[in-house]
Amino acid sequence: MTVVTRSKHIHAPGVLSLAIDQSGSDAQTVFCCSSDETLGLWSCAEDGALEVDIRNTANNCRGVLAVFGEDIYVAEQGQDVITGNDQHVVVKYGLAAFLSSSPLLMFSLELTALACDGTHLIAGSSDFTVKCCSLGSGGETNFDRYECDAAIVNLSISPNGAYFAVSTADGYVEIRPVVKPSGTAGKRPLFRQRVVNQQFSDINSDCPRMQCLWHWDEAPVSAVSASSSAALHRLLFVAGKGGVFVLDSDSWEQRTLLTHAELAYDTFSVLAICPSSAGHSLLAAATLRGALALWRLPADGCRSAAQFLAIHSQISANLGTITSILFRPNPEGNCVDEENAVILAAFSEGYICSVTDVAQSADSAHSSAKNPTPAALIVDDEAIEIDEEATAVRAPPKIMLSDDEGDDAGANSVIAENDDLDTDLGLIKSQCGFDQFGQFVGHSSSLAAGGESSLNAEGRRFGAGIPSTYRQMPSAVLNGQ
Incomplete structure (x- = not known):
């Protein structure tokens, strides 16, 4: 049973960021x-129940943070006590005393991204710049500066600390390398690829985060010879x-695109990855x-x-945009049990939600849709079935949404479901060449002889904004196989 538990409302609306201790x-x-x-x-407990310990920072945060060991790095906006001008800085708080350090990095405009691996601290701003400092160098007195072509949206450091990925608002x-090369080599990125066919000047909760996550084998260096390094x-x-x-972070070539036919028109924003107890990894x-x-x-x-x-079609319609996700940390180790996996999602309205049993397989979802039982309350797009003879759409099972505020969570439970009218309208839209949001994407084959699919029309409409590997993606990939 998939249960969505909503937290207490302690955070201000906007971009909420979730982070765990990288050490x-x-x-x-x-x-x-x-x-x-x-x-x-x-x-977060195994059943999704949420508890919070509240701390207060010296100034307003900017929705980005990084944690390594006992150190919490936060982007803040304050005022200079002498000039009264706004200050955009990165400071460090100790987890025990929770006292602010002096500024480690300073920017002229709002801070929008932050990453830390224990050795380097990297921050990005809406002024198109990225600054990287060694944590033992004293911050602002010794850092490398990188110029980008647009405002910084997301930063991520590779596991070996050699590279960092940066997504920008274009x-x-x-x-780019963490240690900046001298000369012209330090001004150019090692690799650059467009992943979103839009530009935005104001980085807010409605903008795609274009999050980057590294996933490397954890084999010890001594176990891998130089000749077999490609096996990693x-x-x-x-x-x-x-x-x-x-x-592929060795050749920087694109291996594939993970998608699904139901999500071919969606813009993916945030990611989470975690090893499972079965020996593989889960990607959300x-x-x-x-x-x-x-x-x-x-x-x-x-x-x-x-x-x-x-696929979970929509976690909650009234909590805003999902701005960050994480797998629930496992106190007993780094691996999660796939059958009991829990995801934490931060929403732009200021809430955090836990989503239990998120990794239920599609085959299991089909089974529960055909033979629903009161105990199987699963939200999954795979549960939507189209009866070709009756041309009707059966609504998916319900979502159980519980509010974690107060002692009696059951009194605040909400059941959300799709009615038949909405699903019938969605079918009519798809048959007439419109997507689920009412946007025209191409002529349906039922309306024009020899017409092309809406997916092909959408790919041609975006044109060169998407790499050729995306426009020519095999059907097996689009079907999630």
Whole structure:
């Protein structure tokens, strides 16, 4: 049974960011901040129940943070006590005393991205710049500066600390070295690819985060010789238009695009990845409209097809945009049990929700739709069935949404369901060449002889904005196989 539990409302609306301790020493706490002075230290039980320890920062946060060990790095906006001008800085808080350090990095405009691996601290701003400092260097007195072509949206450091991925507001993702080369080589990225066919000047909760996540084999260096280094699977996952781009971080070539026919028109925004107890990894991806998709990644580094697990069509319609997701930390280790996997999702209205049993397979969802029982309350797009003879759409099972505020959560439970009218209208739209949002994407074959599919029309409409590997994606990939 998939249950969505909503947290108490302690964060301000806006971009909420979730973070865990990158050092691995704290396997229970999820850190969260938004655009106010509240920093939440959240814990989540196996059943999705949420508890929070509230801390207060010295100034307003900017919705980005990074955690390594006892150190919490936060982007803040304050005022200079002498000039009264706004200050956009990165500061460090100790988890025990929770006292602010002096500014480590300073920017002229709002901070929009932050990453830390314990050795380097990297921050990005809406002034098109990225600054990288060594944590032992004293911050602002010794840092490398990178110029980009648009405002910075997301940053992520590779597991070996050699590279960082940066997504920008012009829809591109770039790979740059952490240690900046001298001369002209330091001005150009090692790799650049467009993943979203749109540009935006104001980075807010409605903009795609284009999150980048690295996934490398954890084999010890001594166990891998130089000649067999290619056997390691080093991947970079990037959320983008129509799916999740999978890049080989040795050659920077795109291996595949993880998507599904139901999500071919969606813009993917945020990602989460976690190893499972079965020996593989789970990848979760959320779209701007609130859909959540899951894949089981193969052990060979996506050289074979990733197994599609489930789609949750919309976690909650009234909580805003999903701005960050994480798998629930497992206090007993880094791996999660696939059958009991729980995802935490931060919403732009200031709430955090836990989603239980998110990795239910599509076959199981079909079975529960055909033989529904009161105990099987599953939300999954795979549960929508079309009866070709009756031309009717059966609504998917219901979502159980529980409010975690107060002692009596049952009194605040809400049941959300699709009615037959909405699903019938959706079928009519798709037959007439419109997508589920009412946007015309191409002529249906039932309306024009020899007409092309709406998917092909959509791909041609976006044109060069999407790489050719996306426009010519095999049907097996689009079907989630």
